[in-house]
Amino acid sequence: MTIHKGIRTGGRSARVQQSIHEAVKLLLESHDRADVTVPMVAQQAGVTPSTIYRRWGDLATLLADVALERFEPDDKLPDTGSFPGDLMAYAEQYLDEMSSSLGRSMLRDVAASDDSQCAGRCADIITTRLTILTDRAQARGEDYPPPDQVVDRVFAPMVYRIIFSKTAPDVDYVRQLVDQCLSEKSA
Amino acid sequence: MTIHKGIRTGGRSARVQQSIHEAVKLLLESHDRADVTVPMVAQQAGVTPSTIYRRWGDLATLLADVALERFEPDDKLPDTGSFPGDLMAYAEQYLDEMSSSLGRSMLRDVAASDDSQCAGRCADIITTRLTILTDRAQARGEDYPPPDQVVDRVFAPMVYRIIFSKTAPDVDYVRQLVDQCLSEKSA
């Protein structure tokens, strides 16, 4: 018994949603983000445009939804044996994924989403993953900063520069952020 | 002799641009950002839609352009007599402007802009204003952090929370950011 009262999550609906998500991802590889349209996605996915409009409302919402799905991690965070190492590895991986042209536009799509749940979930993903790292640290008996502080000191600056700066941040910059974050009190 | 080679910046062009900007600002007060359209703006401004499409390309670009104009400060930064006071005043003012529903959507519009110059100028405005504050601090003989560090420590977290967090940051949070930023070495 599902919790939802009437909203259908499986069967054909699930297949349609998946094929539309796939279509977006496929089109985004060969086309510029600016010239992919709803009818284009619909044709690629083998559905009618009205299906997409009825479900997502507009292209921006759909793109944000797909981007969010991509942010959802499928791989485990590598355990380097120490919190500083774990954090550095995650931060570098995040930079690598998000500073690319595609990652950048995905970040923009989510940021632009007027649905506050969408952008919120994006932030939740980072916080959740950081909590995994701090849990590990605690289990090891290490000293560590709270996840919120890591967000402020490392990920917020990184995301800010990716979105607003003309030049993408490099690895050295991220290392600096992590080092500075770790050389402080745990509040 | 203007530097531009053929691009017209005055006379009718300037009047049309201004009336379109005014129209956007007016419409954004009574309508939700999601349901203002190009033809709607055109009618309000007394121009034809094709004028807007030819000049800005699409609604998103126009909205980002108008938002950027609004970010451009018309008032002077208040001189409180010390760098900590100046910075706190500016940070609080920024929070006040950007955490409103309108400010939030303006920030999103600029962030979503695929024109890298647009988002870049948004960041430049902050850095430029911070440089004014550090120049004052230097003239007073105060110790102060470099503008880039203030961006990382104060404005990046603030903007990140405004865009991605479900709940807007409050004044206490910003005060904490400023305090923490100032209690560090000037790198």
Next chain:
DNA sequence: TCGCTTAACGCAAATTATTTGTGTTAAGGT
């Protein structure tokens, strides 16, 4: 398992937004 209800879809017509071709106006330079 078998119906029942209705969410989600396809299809096509109606509406609205965007692009494009052409003529006109006036900004910026000579």
Next chain:
DNA sequence: ACCTTAACACAAATAATTTGCGTTAAGCGA
């Protein structure tokens, strides 16, 4: 004052979005 042509208005052509309605099948309960 006189060119050149950027920027605009207008309207026709195209493309995107919305909407009405019939059909399919997901989720639910007997």
